[in-house]
Structures are given as structure tokens and as C-alpha cells.
Amino acid sequence: MGILLAIVAIILTYLLTGLFVIYNVTKRLFKPKPLREISAYFERIAVAIDILGNVSGDEFWNDTMKKGYGYEFGRYETISDALSQNNTNGTLSKGGKLLKWLLNKIDKNHIN
Structure with missing residues (x-):
């Protein structure tokens, strides 16, 4: 089903x-503040797509973004949430560190 x-x-x-x-x-x-409204709308879309990417790509993310014993990807959360958990735990792989660096370049302090 x-x-x-x-x-x-x-x-x-x-x-x-x-x-x-x-x-x-x-x-x-x-609406009174159209650009703010449109920006917020697209931000929600981005988060939803991110969650879909995390859930649908769980095995890929687990194999490439974390060390074997790290926090598991694939839960109903964003890829960034799982990256942050692995960053905090010190379990990011080289791929995870690269993605963290890229996301932080796009959005300062995106992954803490």
C-alpha cells in the first residue's frame, strides 16, 4: 500500500x-507585504523538499555524510538537522564536512 x-x-x-x-x-x-509573503512561502517549500530528500535518500546520506556509528539520516527532519546532530557528535564524514562547509557558505552558521 x-x-x-x-x-x-x-x-x-x-x-x-x-x-x-x-x-x-x-x-x-x-497582500500588504508581498515579498515577505512570497519569501516565506518559498522557504516552507524548501524545508518540505529538504525533508523529502532526507527521507528518500536515507541510505545515501548515511553512507556518505556520517561515520558508521553517527546519527542516522532518514527521519522526518531536514538534512541539515541530521548534519547538525552529526556535527555536534563529531561523526561527520569528509562528505558531511564538505556539505556543512557549502551550506554555511550559502547561509552563515546554517550548521553549527
Whole structure:
């Protein structure tokens, strides 16, 4: 059942996301602070995509971003949350340290 639900969710997401984004951005253009509204909307989308990436890529992230005994990726949280846990625990692999460095270049102190 889980496979069928995932397939339906993926199909609906790809079919409808463009329409949803156009509708939501257009609606927010007429609000008092449109740029703030639009930015917050896209931030929520980014977090949702990040969580999906963490859940769907759990084995990849576990094999490439942490040492064998580190905090597990794949939980319902962002990749950054799992990276932060491994950083705190001292269990980031070289790949994890590289991704941490990249994220901190984009967003200062993104991973503490």
C-alpha cells in the first residue's frame, strides 16, 4: 500500500505543483507585504523538499555524510538537522564536512 500511495503522491505533486506555485505567488502579490509573503512561502517549500530528500535518500546520506556509528539520516527532519546532530557528535564524514562547509557558505552558521 505504501508504494501505491507514494506513486500517487509523486504523480500529483508533479502535475499540480506548478499550478499551486503560480496561484499562491499571484495571491500573495496582493497582500500588504508581498515579498515577505512570497519569501516565506518559498522557504516552507524548501524545508518540505529538504525533508523529502532526507527521507528518500536515507541510505545515501548515511553512507556518505556520517561515520558508521553517527546519527542516522532518514527521519522526518531536514538534512541539515541530521548534519547538525552529526556535527555536534563529531561523526561527520569528509562528505558531511564538505556539505556543512557549502551550506554555511550559502547561509552563515546554517550548521553549527
